[in-house]
Amino acid sequence: MNEHLKDIFVATGCPSQQQLLDYVQGKLTPEEQHEVEMHLADCELCSEALDGLSAFNDKEKLPALVREMKWDLLKKLHKKYRKSRRPENFNIYIAVIVLAIIFLVLALFWGYHFYTQPK
Numbered sequence: 001m002n003e004h005l006k007d008i009f010v011a012t013g014c015p016s017q018q019q020l021l022d023y024v025q026g027k028l029t030p031e032e033q034h035e036v037e038m039h040l041a042d043c044e045l046c047s048e049a050l051d052g053l054s055a056f057n058d059k060e061k062l063p064a065l066v067r068e069m070k071w072d073l074l075k076k077l078h079k080k081y082r083k084s085r086r087p088e089n090f091n092i093y094i095a096v097i098v099l100a101i102i103f104l105v106l107a108l109f110w111g112y113h114f115y116t117q118p119k
């Protein structure tokens with residue numbers, strides 16, 4: 001096995017978009033192709049991305065597709081990130097809602113009190 005290639009894949013985790021594109025278009029060397037296949041076997045993200053690329057045969061439209069793919073990947077990563085951790089503004093959001101409810105209740109109470117006050 002080519003140790004240099006192995007290092008690239010270990011360091012970056014996933015092959016680059018260009019590598020996936022080259023893989024789809026058969027431009028990779030057999031060694032590189034093997035590395036990509038090995039990675040695809042246990043990386044859902046990349047195999048899904050590759051499915052998208054493979055299903056699309058019109059090479060002229062590939063750049064646009066790659067842009068979409070990039071967004072899909074970012075969205076997926078973002079979702080995973082949000083699942084594992086609360087959004088950072090979550091507490092602020094709750095605080096604003098609670099304050100709004102308190103303010104509303106106070107306003108209603110004050111208004112009720114004001115209108116029912118005996119003269």
Ligand SMILES: [Zn+2]
Pocket residue numbers: 013014015039043044045046047
């Ligand atoms: Zn991957």
